[in-house]
Amino acid sequence: MQAEAESELAHHPSPREYVKVAIILAVATGAEVGLFYMNLPHALFVLLLLFFAAIKFSLVVLWFMHLRFDSQIFRRLFLLGLSLATAVYLIVLSIFGIFRG
Amino acid sequence: MSVAQAHAAPAHDTSTGLSHAKVAVWTFLASECLLFGALISTFLLYRSRSLSGPTPSRHTYDIVYTSVSSFILLMSSLTMVLALAAIQRGDHQKLRVWLMATALLGMCFISGQVYEFTRFVQDGLTIKTNVFGSSFFLLTGFHGLHVTVGILMLLSLYLMSLDGRLPSNRAETVELVGLYWHFVDIVWIVIFTVVYLIPAGK
Numbered sequence: 001m002q003a004e005a006e007s008e009l010a011h012h013p014s015p016r017e018y019v020k021v022a023i024i025l026a027v028a029t030g031a032e033v034g035l036f037y038m039n040l041p042h043a044l045f046v047l048l049l050l051f052f053a054a055i056k057f058s059l060v061v062l063w064f065m066h067l068r069f070d071s072q073i074f075r076r077l078f079l080l081g082l083s084l085a086t087a088v089y090l091i092v093l094s095i096f097g098i099f100r101g
Numbered sequence: 102m103s104v105a106q107a108h109a110a111p112a113h114d115t116s117t118g119l120s121h122a123k124v125a126v127w128t129f130l131a132s133e134c135l136l137f138g139a140l141i142s143t144f145l146l147y148r149s150r151s152l153s154g155p156t157p158s159r160h161t162y163d164i165v166y167t168s169v170s171s172f173i174l175l176m177s178s179l180t181m182v183l184a185l186a187a188i189q190r191g192d193h194q195k196l197r198v199w200l201m202a203t204a205l206l207g208m209c210f211i212s213g214q215v216y217e218f219t220r221f222v223q224d225g226l227t228i229k230t231n232v233f234g235s236s237f238f239l240l241t242g243f244h245g246l247h248v249t250v251g252i253l254m255l256l257s258l259y260l261m262s263l264d265g266r267l268p269s270n271r272a273e274t275v276e277l278v279g280l281y282w283h284f285v286d287i288v289w290i291v292i293f294t295v296v297y298l299i300p301a302g303k
Contacts, residue, residue: 015186022179029175033168036298046299053294056175057287064182065283066276071119074127081131085138096146 011069021063028052126277130284137288140243144236144296151231155224157300163217164297170213171293174248177206178286181279188272196275197262203282204255207248214245237296244292247285254278 013021032052035045062068067075093099113120148157155161184199218238221227228238258278261267267274 012186012189013182015183018179018182018186022176025175025178026172029168029172032294032298033164036164049294049298053290056290060178060283060287060290064178064286065280073117073119074123077124077127077131078134081128081134084131085134088135089138089142092142093145098145 012066013063013069018063021059025056025059028056120273122273122277123280126280130280133284133288137240137244137291140236140240141291141295144240147232147236148300149233151233154231154234155226156231156233157237157296161226162297162300163220166213166217167293167297170210170217171289173206173213174210174286174289177203177210178283180206181282185272185275185279188267188269188275191269193262193267193269196267197259200255200259200262200275204252204259207252207255207282211245211248211252214241214248218242240292240296244285244288247288251278251282251285254281 029052032049035048035052038045040048061078067078115121117124180199180202184196184203187193187195187199218241221234226234226237228235255278258267258275
């Protein structure tokens, strides 16, 4: 585990990498807004928005929050909370029929 | 080799070899997922169950305005990681520049939210108007509160740095505040999509 902790600190991205990630984030946000003004079918619109949101979410968590480079323990901790929240609230929303029509 | 690599701190002297403070922050953020999950779910449940008053639509939100706010918050995440990279390479002047830039971007975001809330109130949508108003103001207000706490932490770091109480070997303090700040950003990524774009696109 000690070795894992040392390797966790061995690589964090450089400022140049951070800027590249920020550019992708900005482009994804622009694409989301662009989608809003296109007359897409609602289901496709929602699907594409969720896709872009997932990309942005992952980029921030993996690069800016360093989960891609840090110890597996941090990744597991965060994923535990995130997946628990997702599962619990998807069940709650399903029970109340939010996904019906 | 990146700059950050060159200044990598030694592993922590703990039973796991990991920083306990960092474990605590990640645990806190995991619990925050549940808090914001509850608030977002409440909004999704109640947004279209109002009997009177405004409901979410293309006319309710100003999407261009909110997109600019979202962009500002996203870019504050960039300035935050640049602050971390600066302290890791021992550049305290740049650290202060990026910390202040992050705090200012956060303040711009909050100012935008205050303006948006004021406009909604003028249009007759308050926290008491209907269940959409209640769940919307509760969710976005709670997020705004988190951003405000983040700004206070950033300003504290700035003052500590000015006072010489934030040496390079305390880079982890900046990283921990950064984790909180990025979390607030990812919550907004979800809110922007689920609360603003999807309902307004109907």
